[in-house]
Amino acid sequence: MPLVAGVDSSTQSCKVVIRDAETGTLLRQGRAPHPDGTEVDPEAWWQALRSAADEAGGLADVAAVSVAGQQHGMVCLDEAGRVVRPALLWNDTRSADAAADLIEEAGGGAAGSRFWAEATGSVPVASFTITKLRWLARHEPEQAARVAAVCLPHDWLTWRLAGAPGLAGLRTDRGDASGTGYWSPATGSYRLDLLERAFGRQLVVPEVLGPAESAGTLADELGGGGALLGAGTGDNAAAAFGVGAGPGDVVVSIGTSGTVFSVADVPAGDESGAVAGFADASGRFLPLVCTLNAARVLDAAATMLGVGLDELAELALSAPAGADGLVMVPYLEGERTPNRPLATGAVHGLTLRTSTPAHLARAAVEGMLCALADGLDALTAQGATVRRVILVGGGARSAAVRRIAPQVFGCPVVVPPAGEYVADGAARQAAWVALGGATPPQWEVKGTEEYAAEPVPAVREQYAAARGLVLDRR
Numbered sequence: 056m057p058l059v060a061g062v063d064s065s066t067q068s069c070k071v072v073i074r075d076a077e078t079g080t081l082l083r084q085g086r087a088p089h090p091d092g093t094e095v096d097p098e099a100w101w102q103a104l105r106s107a108a109d110e111a112g113g114l115a116d117v118a119a120v121s122v123a124g125q126q127h128g129m130v131c132l133d134e135a136g137r138v139v140r141p142a143l144l145w146n147d148t149r150s151a152d153a154a155a156d157l158i159e160e161a162g163g164g165a166a167g168s169r170f171w172a173e174a175t176g177s178v179p180v181a182s183f184t185i186t187k188l189r190w191l192a193r194h195e196p197e198q199a200a201r202v203a204a205v206c207l208p209h210d211w212l213t214w215r216l217a218g219a220p221g222l223a224g225l226r227t228d229r230g231d232a233s234g235t236g237y238w239s240p241a242t243g244s245y246r247l248d249l250l251e252r253a254f255g256r257q258l259v260v261p262e263v264l265g266p267a268e269s270a271g272t273l274a275d276e277l278g279g280g281g282a283l284l285g286a287g288t289g290d291n292a293a294a295a296f297g298v299g300a301g302p303g304d305v306v307v308s309i310g311t312s313g314t315v316f317s318v319a320d321v322p323a324g325d326e327s328g329a330v331a332g333f334a335d336a337s338g339r340f341l342p343l344v345c346t347l348n349a350a351r352v353l354d355a356a357a358t359m360l361g362v363g364l365d366e367l368a369e370l371a372l373s374a375p376a377g378a379d380g381l382v383m384v385p386y387l388e389g390e391r392t393p394n395r396p397l398a399t400g401a402v403h404g405l406t407l408r409t410s411t412p413a414h415l416a417r418a419a420v421e422g423m424l425c426a427l428a429d430g431l432d433a434l435t436a437q438g439a440t441v442r443r444v445i446l447v448g449g450g451a452r453s454a455a456v457r458r459i460a461p462q463v464f465g466c467p468v469v470v471p472p473a474g475e476y477v478a479d480g481a482a483r484q485a486a487w488v489a490l491g492g493a494t495p496p497q498w499e500v501k502g503t504e505e506y507a508a509e510p511v512p513a514v515r516e517q518y519a520a521a522r523g524l525v526l527d528r529r
């Protein structure tokens with residue numbers, strides 16, 4: 056019975072699961088928090104991974120380990136492999152002007168967007184690594200001069216697990232490479248000309264591995280024993296792999312980010328920029344829409360109302376669908392889809408009738424879900440078929456989210472049992488590496504619950520009328 060470990064190094068925390076490679080049975084798990092903020096010293100992720108792995112009983116008895124991580128974060132290393140500055144995360148919007156500049160330099164407007172969609176599958180927004188490289192080159196030239204290599208959070212953690220074997224030892228996978236802005240899912244190759252255009256010179260980048268290729272072995276200091284390292288992947292690609300998303304399935308993940316994605320056989324190239332044309336962890340593609348505001352909208356609403364998350368859900372469910380016209384536009388951290396990096400949130404429709412905790416709770420849940428429903432529309436416009444939505448992430452633990460989602464999405468919503476599906480996807484990749492074979496092991500997800508409800512189109516209509524009515528941050 057070989058064991059495998061899967062790691063989810065996401066925005067708010069690190070989770071480790073240890074599973075039986077053949078059956079997928081969960082044996083042990085651990086977690087540790089990450090620091091707040093949109094720039095983080097990668098060393099904090101390393102410490103969190105080590106303590107989550109310790110809580111999970113250590114890695115000494117596993118045959119393989121894979122790391123899934125928050126996408127896009129810019130980890131810059133010098134010649135000696137030292138981190139040059141804290142990593143800028145996917146939700147750091149300071150590179151919004153750099154994104155606009157890169158589109159302008161490629162022809163501007165629709166032509167510039169088309170160029171990027173064709174070259175890399177996605178139109179750059181502030182989240183993408185390439186925009187952060189441009190920001191660094193322009194705003195911190197002394198730090199930029201020290202950079203010898205750039206990689207992503209999961210690449211760096213995999214490299215640390217291997218014992219930090221020099222810059223030539225950096226490895227990544229198709230899924231995470233596709234979120235950099237300098238790798239093409241359609242051709243499966245880097246566009247280092249674009250990296251150079253953005254940063255001003257070439258950098259070492261990780262070698263891109265196939266889905267079941269090994270990135271080396273676990274360092275002895277971690278209990279090594281010859282355990283293989285998987286290539287790892289981005290957290291959304293890992294979630295799709297973890298829940299075993301198939302044709303007609305759209306995964307909606309409500310974590311720090313809100314993401315809407317499906318597994319596709321052909322690469323996407325949405326010139327509007329709404330859908331990012333990523334690659335997945337199985338060798339296929341992962342068209343994806345991402346919002347900056349998801350589970351933390353519920354956290355913020357609970358704080359405003361002075362209640363816990365369970366009480367927030369009860370309040371939301373006690374108000375009518377549509378909250379009698381109270382609408383929350385949830386751009387609390389600016390927004391990525393639509394591309395409004397400076398936007399702030401807003402509440403519309405306040406009357407004496409709607410000025411109650413229940414109405415505000417309902418408006419928060421509906422506003423967050425409506426932004427994701429817009430993402431669902433963008434995904435179907437790119438050819439995705441939606442038979443059902445699979446709901447995952449911390450926000451899926453909310454009873455209100457589970458029950459209101461089918462009203463807003465207009466299709467059945469299935470919720471797997473509360474679990475760590477990103478870490479599970481990483482573990483399944485590790486099992487594929489450990490066991491070999493042309494296809495990954497089949498792990499069954501048991502105990503899925505289905506939620507169905509009559510769609511309530513008025514909720515989306517009132518949100519559509521309100522979503523543009525927001526102020527930019529000053």
Ligand SMILES: Nc1ncnc2c1ncn2[C@@H]1O[C@H](COP(=O)(O)OP(=O)(O)O)[C@@H](O)[C@H]1O
Pocket residue numbers: 065066067068309310311312350351353354364365448449450451452453454
């Ligand atoms: N019962 C719940 N109701 C609503 N939100 C919840 C609940 N439990 C956890 N969350 C939220 O889930 C979020 C963390 O989700 P997670 O998917 O782990 O995020 P990430 O992967 O971005 O680190 C937190 O913002 C937390 O408040």
Ligand SMILES: O=C(CO)[C@@H](O)[C@H](O)COP(=O)(O)O
Pocket residue numbers: 065066067124125126127145182234289290291310311312313314345
């Ligand atoms: O930027 C994206 C997807 O493009 C985000 O989904 C990040 O990958 C962070 O994920 P979470 O920590 O919210 O799960």
